[in-house]
Amino acid sequence: MGAGSRWDSGWDDGMEEDSEEKWSKELDGFTPPGVGYGSITEETLERMRKEKLSKAERKRRARETKQAEAREDSAVVCARCHSLRNYGHVKNDRADNLIPDFDFDRFISSRLMKRSAGTPVIVMVVDCADFDGSFPKRAAKSLFRALEGRGNSKLSETPRLVLVGTKVDLLPWEQMGVRLEKWVRGRAKAFGAPKLDAVYLVSVHKDLSVRNLISYVKDLAGPRSNVWVIGAQNAGKSTLINAFAKKQGVKITRLTEAAVPGTTLGILRMTGVLPAKAKMYDTPGLLHPYIMSMRLNTEERKMVEIRKxxxxxxxxxxxxxxxxxxxxxxxxxxxxxxxxxxxxxxxxxxxxxxxxxxxxxxxxxxxxxxxxxxxxxxxxxxxxxxxxxxxxxxxxxxxxxxxxxxxxxxxxxxxxxxxxxxxxxxxxxxxxxxxxxxxxxxxxxxxxxxxxxxxxPIAIANAIGEETRKKNERLNAQQQSDDDDDDDLSDDESA
Structure with a gap:
């Protein structure tokens, strides 16, 4: 178990028992606050936990986390993943375009039609900053057909659908409140998605609602179910699963994350993220040829990518x-x-x-x-x-x-x-x-x-200003050269 994961487990271990007893005495019979209690959020609880650790303990854990990440980054990866991780692009765009699209109906939807040991769970990942472009419409319709095909099966075997809106920190979400979830449900219904069991709006970057999502998915999956994480290319699936693994304290080879469509090429089974015999699968991003970013080159894609x-x-x-x-x-x-x-x-x-x-x-x-x-x-x-x-x-x-x-x-x-x-x-x-x-x-x-x-933008304005300056320098140099030629001609005529 990595050092970064011991943070979560330490919160439940005997290490914190004295603090818990102190809390119970101070509360004098009242229920300790948790997420959703007044203004208590996950960030508030995280801050409380850190305050209970000594400065030396925090330093030790930070050092171990850094060492674990260094060991993780040293894992052997293919040339394509190496280029994506370190340079944010693939070496050969033309060759990458030849990679076929992921056949969702063949690999996922068909499996949902078959009986399985547990209840299948579909985690549908959508980018909140590009909701309409990243919503997997084709997959949603396939899921709807699959659910209709299992309409006579037992309720416990019917696939469960969880919609996860990622990158919510890129929206002014604090001003939107619960209205955003209602809006997301409405758009999903408009795109033909089956009935949703839950909607989670998360941010891996700011650690918003990730822990709650993991707990919910684990409860749905139980001890034997398969969890399929699906979504459009670059919607944030791999980033989300990496966060799952980190929260659960699981050592896995870090999934490659990059702002490049089609980063994940095949179905990846993630062991240890879920308990017992339950399994989680990361699937290749679904190709959406109708989105603007698919047509742009690397430089242009970086310009349209929303990072703040x-x-x-x-x-x-x-x-x-x-x-x-x-x-x-x-x-x-x-x-x-x-x-x-x-x-x-x-x-x-x-x-x-x-x-x-x-x-x-x-x-x-x-x-x-x-x-x-x-x-x-x-x-x-x-x-x-x-x-x-x-x-x-x-x-x-x-x-x-x-x-x-x-x-x-x-x-x-x-x-x-x-x-x-x-x-x-x-x-x-x-x-x-x-x-x-x-x-x-x-x-x-x-x-x-x-x-x-x-x-x-400042970058474009500066580039235009620099180009204008160079152009003026060339014109001035040309004008100076012309003036020198005129002076030479005048001297020749005088002689």
């Missing part, structure tokens, strides 16, 4: 104006029953934005794509990404105070629209990219409105 908590950027838009998200998508307000509407962009802060007139939108994109409108990172990349298409959508709202509806571009982000009335918008993006309309996920918008024109 999303911050709203809100524009007040009139009919005849357009909002660009880089050179990847554009929203035009064609007509509205009101003078203006609010358009809030939820996307990576590394993407440039622009608000301007619709009549100049195509000319502006042609001129600035790959420069001020990034990603893509070069003008020629815009044509490589596909044909530019338009989709018209009718929207409506009943309040100026909150966002009414979202228009999501899979694998990129979404527009939130706030209005009191009706409007028609046009969404432009590449052919085949999934665009969905839904109820607003996040109700609030930015406190301050953005001005018309370009809104550039």
């Amino acid at each position: 908590e999303l911050r709203p950027r809100t524009f007040r838009v009139k009919a005849g104006q357009s909002v660009h998200i880089g050179g990847l998508t554009r929203l035009d307000l064609l007509e509205a029953s009101v003078q203006t509407i609010y358009v809030t962009v939820w996307a990576s802060a590394n993407i440039s934005l622009h608000l301007g007139k619709t009549e100049n939108a195509e000319e502006l994109r042609d001129k600035h794509v790959g420069i001020r409108l990034q990603p893509p990172v070069a003008a020629e990349r815009a044509t490589e990404l596909g044909q530019w298409t338009e989709r018209r959508i009718d929207v409506s709202g009943v309040s100026w105070d909150v966002n009414s509806t979202d228009i999501a571009v899979s694998g990129l982000g979404w527009y939130s629209l706030g209005l009191k009335g009706n409007a028609t918008v046009a969404v432009h993006t590449f052919d085949g990219i999934d665009v969905t309309q839904r109820d607003a996920m996040i109700l609030h918008r930015a406190k301050f409105l953005e001005r018309p024109g370009f809104l550039l």
Whole structure:
């Protein structure tokens, strides 16, 4: 058992008995607070536990954890995993594209139709920051068919479905409360998912609700069931299972984690994560060719990847104006029953934005794509990404105070629209990219409105400034050279 895992087991061992007795005396008959008690959270309990350890003990455990992680990182891995872990990309993109998609119906859905020793548990992992793009729609429909096929079986044998929304720390979740879970259930139902046994919104990075999820899955699985962890490519499955193993104090070869679609290639059985004869399987990510990030290169993918908590950027838009998200998508307000509407962009802060007139939108994109409108990172990349298409959508709202509806571009982000009335918008993006309309996920918008024109990330602004400086230096050098030639010519004529 690794040093990092002994932390959890130590909380239940005799090491803490004196502290527990002290707590019981202080509480004098009252139930000790736990998660959900007043303002008590997992983080609060974790802090309480740390406070009960001496400084020397904390140092010792930290040292042992670091040594265990070093031993884990020294495990032999294939060249592909080594490149993903250390450099965040594969060596050969073309060869990687030849890897076939995972056949969910063949490997998972068909097994659910058969009788098994225990009740199968499906943990469906979805990225909260790209919910529509990462939700495994095809797998959800297959599961629905599988459940219908076992409709006459005993209730205890019917597969149980747990939906896990990962990366919740990337959303302003503290302002969303229980409404987010209700919204998630509604979207899952809209996508055709069977009835959910539970919804967990977690963050491995901030250790939110991971322990509660593990406990629930263990209870569902019992001593003999199979637990299948499924989800779209790069939804966070491997990261979640690594967190499971760490919480359970299990020594496993760390699953490769990278912001690259298709990191996991085959079904991996994780031993020791669940008790007794229960087994957990990590499955390859399901291919979603309709998401934007699948078409981007490594540099562009890093730009659209959401790594920090999303911050709203809100524009007040009139009919005849357009909002660009880089050179990847554009929203035009064609007509509205009101003078203006609010358009809030939820996307990576590394993407440039622009608000301007619709009549100049195509000319502006042609001129600035790959420069001020990034990603893509070069003008020629815009044509490589596909044909530019338009989709018209009718929207409506009943309040100026909150966002009414979202228009999501899979694998990129979404527009939130706030209005009191009706409007028609046009969404432009590449052919085949999934665009969905839904109820607003996040109700609030930015406190301050953005001005018309370009809104550039610091990195893009600095790159443009550096390029402008070099261009001016070249022009000055050329001008100086021309002046010197003119002086030489004048001297020759005087002679």
